[in-house]
């Protein structure tokens with residue numbers, strides 16, 4: 041296994057990582073990238089073991105419903121890159137099970153890769169979302185044939201791929217990029233039916249970084265984003281060679297969707313687990329700021345917090361149902377129920393803006409106008425800020441100001457905006473969850489009930 045320091049050094053491998061147009065050779069030297077790098081390195085140190093053959097226990101697949109359930113608090117505590125790595129490995133294992141019948145030649149490769157990745161203690165990011173060009177056209181019908189990642193050459197020892205994957209979380213911080221088709225493919229789209237693992241430093245890979253980590257200013261004003269923000273990337277594959285042992289699907293259009301479906305499950309479970317915590321956190325902030333403002337007994341404020349609590353509890357119930365109705369792969373790995381995971385993700389995403397509206401409505405304008413924490417450092421200003429930001433005994437001005445900064449940082453400005461869009465789009469937009477619901481919902485039962493109610497069932 042790697043220590044945090046060894047992890048950081050392992051990234052100095054000639055990778056082409058860019059930030060604001062500059063090639064960054066050492067991620068640690070760039071303040072906006074150094075903080076997430078450190079958070080990931082801390083994750084390495086947390087799980088490090090010097091035992092020969094040791095692997096990070098978090099990367100082992102759950103073998104029972106209880107193990108799956110026990111994994112949830114671990115997922116929400118771990119750093120994002122470890123979580124994405126866990127999801128990638130679980131996706132590969134579930135996909136391997138689903139390929140046993142139709143494309144068994146890839147199964148040993150996938151299993152060998154997973155084993156090796158664990159032993160090398162590497163981090164893997166998920167590269168699914170293509171550039172996609174014109175959304176109403178299929179991959180092979182695009183003006184630019186590279187709008188979806190594709191194989192441009194097949195050699196005796198491997199394939200050459202070209203294209204780009206967009207919005208990839210933490211891509212610059214991992215060791216491997218797990219490339220997979222973003223959707224199902226049809227005959228004629230064989231070149232687009234490619235799944236493989238590509239080292240980040242493979243020749244031809246270029247990675248941009250977009251981050252909402254605070255840029256300058258006082259980190260105390262950004263209590264959430266300073267700790268949690270991690271860059272998203274465009275990953276460009278400019279004719280990248282991938283050897284056969286790292287290719288997990290090539291040309292079998294009928295299996296193209298297996299990877300994205302398997303991933304959707306793990307990704308949305310991760311998303312739902314975080315949403316449950318975040319919903320409770322928004323309830324907590326609403327309750328604390330109402331108390332600080334002296335409005336916690338005002339009826340409309342209480343009703344809004346009640347609604348927020350109901351939403352947070354329903355999300356928790358949905359997560360609970362996804363775990364209780366977990367399924368096992370043929371290899372005995374447990375994964376959450378598709379339908380419950382998806383409908384919960386949908387509810388969390390669709391109602392996030394209502395939660396934020398209630399929070400802002402309750403909190404007041406200081407969400408965006410509160411003085412900076414460095415204003416409190418000024419000895420002349422401090423007593424005045426305490427006087428006017430405080431609301432009485434037990435609610436000092438600095439305490440209340442910190443609550444406003446947490447609310448703004450999570451929901452109202454740069455990182456808050458990222459948070460808003462991410463809730464909707466990450467793990468697939470609302471439409472993706474509607475489709476899964478449509479596929480899994482027991483519509484026959486519902487129709488039978490409708491017919492019975494109308495006296496048309498003939499029973």
Ligand SMILES: Cc1cc2nc3c(=O)[nH]c(=O)nc-3n(C[C@H](O)[C@H](O)[C@H](O)COP(=O)(O)OP(=O)(O)OC[C@H]3O[C@@H](n4cnc5c(N)ncnc54)[C@H](O)[C@@H]3O)c2cc1C
Nearest residue numbers: 166167168169175176207208209462465466467468469471
């Ligand atoms: C912060 C963040 C992190 C992410 N991390 C990752 C990651 O690590 N790995 C990864 O692979 N992806 C990642 N994503 C990508 C995410 O899955 C996509 O943003 C999402 O699937 C939507 O794709 P898009 O952004 O290209 O938007 P579009 O596909 O353009 O979608 C925009 C809207 O158009 C609709 N639409 C598009 N095409 C059609 C169509 N043909 N028919 C009907 N409706 C259509 C969609 O439903 C949606 O409502 C991340 C996204 C964000 C915001």
